[in-house]
Amino acid sequence: MSAPNAAGWRPSLGAANDSAAPSPTASGDRGLMLEEALIFELGQPGKCGVDLDEPELEPLPALGRHLRRQACPLPGLTEPETVRHYTRLSRQNYAIDLGPFPLGSCTMKHNPRLNEKVARLPGFADVHPLQPQQTVRGALEVIAQLADWLIALTGMHGVAMTPKAGAHGELCGLLCIRAAHDARGEAREVMLVPDSAHGTNPATAAFAGYRVESIAATAEGRIDVAALLARLGPDVAGVMITNPNTCGLFERDIKEIADAVHAAGGYVYCDGANFNAIVGKVRPGDLGVDAMHINLHKTFSTPHGGGGPGSGPVVLSEALAPFAPLPFTMRTAEGVTHLVEEEDAAAIVPGESFGSRSFGRMTAFHGQMGMFTRALTYILSHGADGLRQVAEDAVLNANYVLRRVEDVLVAPFAASGPCMHEALFSDAGLPEGFTTLDIAKGLIDEGFHPMTVYFPLVVRGAMLVEPTETESRAGLDRFIASLRSLAERAGRSDESLKSAPHLAPRRRLDETQAARKPVLVWREPASAAD
Amino acid sequence: MRYLPLTDADRSGMLAAIGASSIDDLFVDVPAEARLPGPVAGLPLHAGEMAVERHMSRLAAMNLSAGSVPFFLGAGAYRHHVPASVDHLIQRGEFLTAYTPYQPEIAQGTLQVLFEFQTQVARLFGTDIANASMYDGSTACWEAILMASRVTRRSRAVLSGGLHPHYAATVRTMARFSGETIDWRVPRLEAAPDDAEVIAAIDGETACVVVQYPDILGRIPDLAAIADAAHAAGALLVAVVTEPVALGLIEAPGHLGADIVVGEGQSLGVGLNFGGPYLGLFGCNEKFVRQMPGRLCGETVDADGRRGFVLTLSTREQHIRREKATSNICTNSGLCALAFSIHMTLLGGEGLARLARINHARARRLAERLAAVPDLSVLNEAWFNEFTVILPKDAREVVRALADRQVLGGVSLGRLYPDAPELDRGLLVAATETCSDEDIEAFASALTGVLA
Numbered sequence: 001m002s003a004p005n006a007a008g009w010r011p012s013l014g015a016a017n018d019s020a021a022p023s024p025t026a027s028g029d030r031g032l033m034l035e036e037a038l039i040f041e042l043g044q045p046g047k048c049g050v051d052l053d054e055p056e057l058e059p060l061p062a063l064g065r066h067l068r069r070q071a072c073p074l075p076g077l078t079e080p081e082t083v084r085h086y087t088r089l090s091r092q093n094y095a096i097d098l099g100p101f102p103l104g105s106c107t108m109k110h111n112p113r114l115n116e117k118v119a120r121l122p123g124f125a126d127v128h129p130l131q132p133q134q135t136v137r138g139a140l141e142v143i144a145q146l147a148d149w150l151i152a153l154t155g156m157h158g159v160a161m162t163p164k165a166g167a168h169g170e171l172c173g174l175l176c177i178r179a180a181h182d183a184r185g186e187a188r189e190v191m192l193v194p195d196s197a198h199g200t201n202p203a204t205a206a207f208a209g210y211r212v213e214s215i216a217a218t219a220e221g222r223i224d225v226a227a228l229l230a231r232l233g234p235d236v237a238g239v240m241i242t243n244p245n246t247c248g249l250f251e252r253d254i255k256e257i258a259d260a261v262h263a264a265g266g267y268v269y270c271d272g273a274n275f276n277a278i279v280g281k282v283r284p285g286d287l288g289v290d291a292m293h294i295n296l297h298k299t300f301s302t303p304h305g306g307g308g309p310g311s312g313p314v315v316l317s318e319a320l321a322p323f324a325p326l327p328f329t330m331r332t333a334e335g336v337t338h339l340v341e342e343e344d345a346a347a348i349v350p351g352e353s354f355g356s357r358s359f360g361r362m363t364a365f366h367g368q369m370g371m372f373t374r375a376l377t378y379i380l381s382h383g384a385d386g387l388r389q390v391a392e393d394a395v396l397n398a399n400y401v402l403r404r405v406e407d408v409l410v411a412p413f414a415a416s417g418p419c420m421h422e423a424l425f426s427d428a429g430l431p432e433g434f435t436t437l438d439i440a441k442g443l444i445d446e447g448f449h450p451m452t453v454y455f456p457l458v459v460r461g462a463m464l465v466e467p468t469e470t471e472s473r474a475g476l477d478r479f480i481a482s483l484r485s486l487a488e489r490a491g492r493s494d495e496s497l498k499s500a501p502h503l504a505p506r507r508r509l510d511e512t513q514a515a516r517k518p519v520l521v522w523r524e525p526a527s528a529a530d
Numbered sequence: 531m532r533y534l535p536l537t538d539a540d541r542s543g544m545l546a547a548i549g550a551s552s553i554d555d556l557f558v559d560v561p562a563e564a565r566l567p568g569p570v571a572g573l574p575l576h577a578g579e580m581a582v583e584r585h586m587s588r589l590a591a592m593n594l595s596a597g598s599v600p601f602f603l604g605a606g607a608y609r610h611h612v613p614a615s616v617d618h619l620i621q622r623g624e625f626l627t628a629y630t631p632y633q634p635e636i637a638q639g640t641l642q643v644l645f646e647f648q649t650q651v652a653r654l655f656g657t658d659i660a661n662a663s664m665y666d667g668s669t670a671c672w673e674a675i676l677m678a679s680r681v682t683r684r685s686r687a688v689l690s691g692g693l694h695p696h697y698a699a700t701v702r703t704m705a706r707f708s709g710e711t712i713d714w715r716v717p718r719l720e721a722a723p724d725d726a727e728v729i730a731a732i733d734g735e736t737a738c739v740v741v742q743y744p745d746i747l748g749r750i751p752d753l754a755a756i757a758d759a760a761h762a763a764g765a766l767l768v769a770v771v772t773e774p775v776a777l778g779l780i781e782a783p784g785h786l787g788a789d790i791v792v793g794e795g796q797s798l799g800v801g802l803n804f805g806g807p808y809l810g811l812f813g814c815n816e817k818f819v820r821q822m823p824g825r826l827c828g829e830t831v832d833a834d835g836r837r838g839f840v841l842t843l844s845t846r847e848q849h850i851r852r853e854k855a856t857s858n859i860c861t862n863s864g865l866c867a868l869a870f871s872i873h874m875t876l877l878g879g880e881g882l883a884r885l886a887r888i889n890h891a892r893a894r895r896l897a898e899r900l901a902a903v904p905d906l907s908v909l910n911e912a913w914f915n916e917f918t919v920i921l922p923k924d925a926r927e928v929v930r931a932l933a934d935r936q937v938l939g940g941v942s943l944g945r946l947y948p949d950a951p952e953l954d955r956g957l958l959v960a961a962t963e964t965c966s967d968e969d970i971e972a973f974a975s976a977l978t979g980v981l982a
Contacts (some may be wrong), residue, residue: 304628
């Protein structure tokens with residue numbers, strides 16, 4: 001009788017015909033590539049992952065006509081099912097924790113875990129925004145200390161802390177400008193926005209009631225200063241400048257522009273999305289800026305969380321500071337930090353100081369406290385020296401990518417000098433039929449998140465790479481090798497690139513179908529209702 | 531520096547590789563007079579994890595945390611028990627450290643969560659659809675008014691006096707600049723909400739009526755009647771929900787005729803956090819979808835025909851439409867939406883209903899006990915988990931005196947309405963499932979002492 005496994009085969013040796021493609025699996029999963037159904041397909045009505053006692057009292061009789069006729073039609077899951085559902089879903093996401101995330105103008109840097117720990121201290125996380133001030137001195141002190149740092153790092157006069165995100169901060173800055181002109185009895189209707197600006201700039205200007213006029217860029221990727229100066233006049237409220245700009249370049253004429261705008265009675269708004277390039281190196285207040293939002297979720301490392309929450313404090317010049325929104329913190333002569341709300345704004349704020357002529361409230365409560373604790377923790381960890389090193393390393397990393405890739409991908413402004421913290425490429429040099437999208441999707445197969453694509457609009461097939469300072473040289477070398485390989489594959493018209501990605505949880509998704517017949521909520525399949 | 535991977539050798543090697551002699555060569559475009567010679571003067575230098583944690587912990591310890599004392603605050607932010615698994619799951623790096631899902635092939639986790647979230651919010655609100663979240667309830671409220679103006683091509687909004695005063699203030703600030711006309715009012719200390727006054731204020735120019743449900747004083751307006759009156763005048767009803775747990779017990783606004791329902795989602799999954807970050811909820815009738823603000827996630831298929839999700843209808847949004855966009859919003863509240871969605875998944879519809887009944891029962895118990903405090907009366911006839919009591923003196927002083935006795939005893943109307951002295955004696959109190967009988971007793975006896 002022969003042995004049942006005479007050859008001594010074991011799984012680690014592999015199958016005899018190892019090169020064959022794997023069969024489709026019955027489960028739809030492929031090893032650690034796990035598919036996951038929707039909670040509406042997994043859950044059952046009545047199932048619950050929270051143990052709740054029976055209520056001891058019936059609803060008030062007066063509630064009778066208001067009572068919900070039937071329970072909200074949502075399935076529940078127990079805790080093990082819930083943990084598994086979200087853990088499996090999480091594995092279909094790329095994240096900074098997995099590798100470089102070089103989205104230009106997004107500053108996807110490492111999110112330190114100390115920040116998360118601190119934000120969860122009960123003294124910060126379990127405090128109600130309307131507790132009496134005597135019970136929240138530490139929370140107010142966090143806001144005040146962060147404000148002090150932001151003012152010092154930008155060389156500005158004051159900072160409005162309540163805006164919820166970058167675009168909300170832009171709105172805050174523009175409303176300060178409008179309030180300042182209103183106070184002078186001037187009705188200025190036009191906001192100048194360079195055509196390389198992020199889309200939020202013109203959208204915010206329109207939201208604030210301005211008419212937007214575009215200012216062109218020069219061939220070297222900077223604002224056309226002559227065109228801008230020629231447009232100034234009594235109808236122009238101001239200009240929104242991104243500096244460093246979205247082409248990755250420093251607007252070296254910003255001081256000249258600011259002086260001219262001020263002479264014409266306008267104000268300079270600076271989009272601070274790219275502050276990471278200059279933090280600790282340059283103070284926008286020294287360049288004539290009147291208002292600038294700071295994305296705490298970019299420069300100061302609060303997590304992006306798959307699309308927020310953000311936080312967008314706005315630093316203000318002396319001219320705009322009196323118009324800042326409510327509420328805000330103010331230190332008394334005794335060194336106590338006080339929260340100034342509607343109640344006491346008029347009573348205790350000295351004339352012409354910060355917030356004395358506030359344009360009002362732009363959100364409930366006092367701002368993104370959970371982001372303030374994280375950002376302050378980040379700032380204290382780095383200190384003034386570490387923050388300066390952040391900017392230097394971020395700029396060095398971007399220039400390293402620029403110079404190591406510019407021979408295989410067109411870098412339209414490479415001749416304009418060093419870039420700041422992001423390197424801009426174009427698909428202009430790729431063979432007919434190959435585009436930026438193919439490079440981006442190819443990067444996914446290489447195990448990287450793509451760069452920002454098709455932005456800024458002023459460059460054909462833009463690819464904006466922002467490595468950030470938290471990438472190592474070895475990590476950058478791997479990314480550069482992949483980018484070069486993709487450029488070379490496109491260069492020899494490798495058709496497989498056009499259908500990339502091949503190795504991600506999904507292939508290219510049909511966005512046209514999604515927009516033509518939008519399916520925005522899950523509905524019971526028709527057959528199940530029969 | 532523990533967060534910076536480049537070594538000095540890396541730096542000099544990389545500078546050499548790009549042909550720069552020093553880091554200063556890379557900053558040549560900055561005007562020389564604006565370049566700082568060294569670290570910003572007068573600021574501390576870098577610090578280790580232990581030192582930073584000590585500094586922040588000291589600041590945290592200066593605050594009286596809600597969980598450490600009897601606690602009865604609401605007014606748009608509610609203390610609920612958040613299951614431990616919620617905070618664990620949102621800290622997975624794949625959720626925490628991902629960006630907005632612009633590359634859907636490697637963001638299906640976030641996208642599927644958003645699709646599930648949109649469905650949960652729509653079902654909770656009784657609307658056809660919902661978006662992927664806004665900043666918070668107050669900004670969502672303003673966006674709803676703007677959307678109603680786009681839909682109706684009118685520009686007047688009528689605000690109920692029951693709308694949260696911070697929301698009303700946000701709306702009034704924004705309207706000063708946008709040109710909308712806002713007809714607003716402060717609440718009166720009456721048992722019934724101001725439905726009749728709101729209905730009387732609707733005219734042929736009215737784009738929308740904005741009604742909070744339950745309202746700021748905890749009363750429950752008759753949305754169906756207001757919706758009928760609004761629709762008869764060609765206006766929309768915008769319902770505002772600051773306590774979504776209430777919708778486990780009382781009817782969904784969408785089922786009562788509300789055209790747009792917005793709200794604050796903080797109650798589920800998020801925690802108090804001294805006021806932020808929270809998340810704005812936004813649902814509406816499907817026919818208005820192209821006028822909606824904010825991100826939307828939609829279902830589609832990939833090149834192999836497999837189900838997948840993408841951000842969609844982005845031609846409404848600022849990054850495509852620029853100054854013609856429906857809103858300037860870019861970042862939303864993704865991680866808070868995830869927390870909300872996980873908490874809602876754990877509860878399910880029936881769990882939410884039971885949680886709501888428990889909240890209501892706790893608030894009934896609180897009302898019974900407070901009614902026994904001398905010189906105090908309960909204003910409301912109906913409420914969910916929050917109601918108003920009338921004190922014999924200014925509630926601001928009472929709240930401060932209670933805090934001195936280690937009781938966080940509600941929100942004074944004087945703080946919310948500093949310009950309406952007739953409300954000074956009003957105190958807003960809330961009870962959730964986190965309030966024990968002992969807490970209620972401690973509150974009532976402290977209040978008795980303060981008022982004595």
